[in-house]
Amino acid sequence: MKSLLKDHARVMHAVQVSGEIAGRKKLQKMIYIAKKISFPFQERFQFHFYGPYSEELTLRVEELCNMGFIEEVKEKKGGYYQYKYALTDSGKEFLSLNEVDMPCLQDCLTDMNGHNARFLELVSTVLYFEGLPKEEVVDKIFTLKSSQRYTNAEIDEAYEYIEGLKRKATLH
Amino acid sequence: MVYSAEKLEEEKVFKDPVHRYIHVRDRVIWDLIGTKEFQRLRRIKQLGTTFLTFHGAEHSRFNHSLGVYEIVRRIIDDVFDGRPEWKQEERLLTLCSALLHDLGHGPFSHSFEKVFDFDHEGFTQAIIIGDTEVNRVLAKVDPDFPKKVAEVIAKTSANKLVVSLISSQIDADRMDYLQRDAYFTGVSYGHFDMERILRVMRPKEDQVVIKKSGMHAVEDYIMSRYQMYWQVYFHPVSRGAEVILTKILHRAKHLYEQQYTFAHPPLHFYTIFNDQLTLQDYLKLDESVILYYFQMWQEEEDAVISDLCRRFVNRNLFKYAEFDPAKEYKKLAELNKLFVKAGLDPEYYLVVDSSSDLPYDFYRPGEEEERLPIHLLMKNGELKELSRESEVVDAISGKRRTDHKLYYPEDFLLDETSKKNIKRQIRALLEL
Numbered sequence: 001m002k003s004l005l006k007d008h009a010r011v012m013h014a015v016q017v018s019g020e021i022a023g024r025k026k027l028q029k030m031i032y033i034a035k036k037i038s039f040p041f042q043e044r045f046q047f048h049f050y051g052p053y054s055e056e057l058t059l060r061v062e063e064l065c066n067m068g069f070i071e072e073v074k075e076k077k078g079g080y081y082q083y084k085y086a087l088t089d090s091g092k093e094f095l096s097l098n099e100v101d102m103p104c105l106q107d108c109l110t111d112m113n114g115h116n117a118r119f120l121e122l123v124s125t126v127l128y129f130e131g132l133p134k135e136e137v138v139d140k141i142f143t144l145k146s147s148q149r150y151t152n153a154e155i156d157e158a159y160e161y162i163e164g165l166k167r168k169a170t171l172h
Numbered sequence: 173m174v175y176s177a178e179k180l181e182e183e184k185v186f187k188d189p190v191h192r193y194i195h196v197r198d199r200v201i202w203d204l205i206g207t208k209e210f211q212r213l214r215r216i217k218q219l220g221t222t223f224l225t226f227h228g229a230e231h232s233r234f235n236h237s238l239g240v241y242e243i244v245r246r247i248i249d250d251v252f253d254g255r256p257e258w259k260q261e262e263r264l265l266t267l268c269s270a271l272l273h274d275l276g277h278g279p280f281s282h283s284f285e286k287v288f289d290f291d292h293e294g295f296t297q298a299i300i301i302g303d304t305e306v307n308r309v310l311a312k313v314d315p316d317f318p319k320k321v322a323e324v325i326a327k328t329s330a331n332k333l334v335v336s337l338i339s340s341q342i343d344a345d346r347m348d349y350l351q352r353d354a355y356f357t358g359v360s361y362g363h364f365d366m367e368r369i370l371r372v373m374r375p376k377e378d379q380v381v382i383k384k385s386g387m388h389a390v391e392d393y394i395m396s397r398y399q400m401y402w403q404v405y406f407h408p409v410s411r412g413a414e415v416i417l418t419k420i421l422h423r424a425k426h427l428y429e430q431q432y433t434f435a436h437p438p439l440h441f442y443t444i445f446n447d448q449l450t451l452q453d454y455l456k457l458d459e460s461v462i463l464y465y466f467q468m469w470q471e472e473e474d475a476v477i478s479d480l481c482r483r484f485v486n487r488n489l490f491k492y493a494e495f496d497p498a499k500e501y502k503k504l505a506e507l508n509k510l511f512v513k514a515g516l517d518p519e520y521y522l523v524v525d526s527s528s529d530l531p532y533d534f535y536r537p538g539e540e541e542e543r544l545p546i547h548l549l550m551k552n553g554e555l556k557e558l559s560r561e562s563e564v565v566d567a568i569s570g571k572r573r574t575d576h577k578l579y580y581p582e583d584f585l586l587d588e589t590s591k592k593n594i595k596r597q598i599r600a601l602l603e604l
Contacts, residue, residue: 005497005501005524005526007528007529008497008526042286043528044285044291046293046327047326047327047328048327048543048544049327049332049543049544050543053543056528056529058536059527059528059574060526060528062528062574063497063526063527063528063574063576066498066574067496067497067498068498069498090498094501097501097502097505098501128328129328140328143330144328144330
């Protein structure tokens with residue numbers, strides 16, 4: 001069957017294949033990175049104070065929570081709240097009736113989900129500036145992300161990680 | 173005198189229905205307004221298809237851009253000038269960024285961006301950095317100046333204070349469009365005491381904050397924003413018009429890919445369809461060009477594109493029903509099948525539109541460092557997030573209110589000259 005509510009279904013599929021995603025920031029970065037390595041997510045991202053962010057994605061997730069397809073659990077963690085996302089049974093039923101064709105997404109998202117939000121923020125920032133030479137990207141990161149105190153080694157790791165993810169995305 | 177400091181012999185003023193006057197004294201600003209890329213904004217409506225609901229909403233991105241410039245000019249010249257946290261040498265950068273922040277918007281840009289997967293922000297950057305009149309004016313200030321302006325607009329500038337004047341949750345962009353859109357739509361929402369807000373804005377490290385004494389004016393602004401979303405920006409009739417517009421663009425692309433022979437070939441779309449759009453091609457697009465094609469395509473042999481264009485041009489829009497995806501997705505699947513049987517392609521004639529498909533955003537307090545919230549500056553110098561201090565804002569911010577509509581051509585479903593039984597089944601499902 002042709003997928004209904006295609007854009008919603010893609011986000012649900014992402015949550016399903018990830019198992020559970022801890023943190024709004026992490027969810028934003030995972031979808032952004034997936035989109036940048038060519039998965040067809042439609043949400044548009046802009047650069048905000050803390051890196052690429054999509055208001056459309058925030059609203060889409062709110063809609064899915066309201067529909068009862070995604071469950072959002074609020075947990076107190078240290079001095080702030082963290083939100084965890086997982087697909088509900090009715091979300092699974094919806095997806096079973098509306099296939100989403102993104103065969104290698106699971107490998108990529110599972111890999112990303114194994115990293116922390118801080119690293120994914122770095123990866124998404126590198127991808128945001130991917131049209132620039134590496135030395136300019138490094139300058140941008142040191143300037144715009146000074147509070148995160150990323151090291152050159154971490155930035156190199158982010159570049160390598162992106163190459164690995166791109167290979168994964170084209171394996172299938 | 174160096175170009176960046178050059179003043180016009182006499183101040184120029186634009187009469188403006190929202191701010192009364194827009195004042196221009198800087199030569200650079202005057203020259204930017206005169207460029208062809210900025211003048212193009214006169215031919216791009218600020219609110220896209222909203223004029224089909226609120227007939228006054230014919231105002232352009234040109235009006236709005238001047239308005240944002242004027243608000244920023246007042247903040248800098250009347251409030252920030254002389255304060256230790258503000259560097260007056262950033263004045264021209266801030267004014268130019270304010271004036272040019274929407275430069276890359278295309279015709280009906282929200283629909284265009286969705287269908288063809290490009291973004292106006294990228295074009296804004298390309299116009300400022302590329303071979304354009306705007307670039308030549310900016311480069312006369314300093315060869316690096318276009319890049320600095322582009323970075324402020326892209327929000328990737330290291331100068332976050334300047335960025336936050338133009339793009340934050342209480343910025344000149346929003347303050348202008350709320351008031352301007354309220355004025356031109358004729359609604360009574362959208363008004364707030366901007367003069368008061370400007371007076372209580374303070375530069376603070378890397379952001380603009382609001383003195384606690386101005387909290388009630390900001391509450392009014394947040395309420396106006398909330399009401400404008402639901403009453404104007406999310407208006408179901410405008411959304412219905414945008415659904416048709418989007419489907420026309422989809423259909424045109426589909427027909428081109430199928431090598432359909434257009435009676436009126438979409439010459440201006442070829443590079444878009446072929447994914448070879450250049451900046452110069454993009455700058456030739458405006459709403460008069462797009463509406464020309466819609467006018468001509470009413471005569472196309474393809475029944476879908478001609479019907480959709482007639483609907484758009486003559487404002488024979490789709491009707492809508494409230495739709496609850498969680499409870500009704502099986503019904504939607506059933507409707508899809510029935511539409512096919514009735515001879516209507518559901519891809520074009522049965523459309524779900526969600527609030528997340530719309531380009532507007534609510535005020536959100538800081539959540540895991542996603543977006544910078546509005547901060548109040550307390551008497552002791554401490555900063556507090558707005559919704560923690562204001563019960564009014566807390567009541568409406570970050571609350572989930574989402575909305576889905578199902579659009580369909582009621583006139584077709586009521587016409588019983590063919591497929592009567594199927595149409596009756598559809599009407600029963602739609603509760604018509």
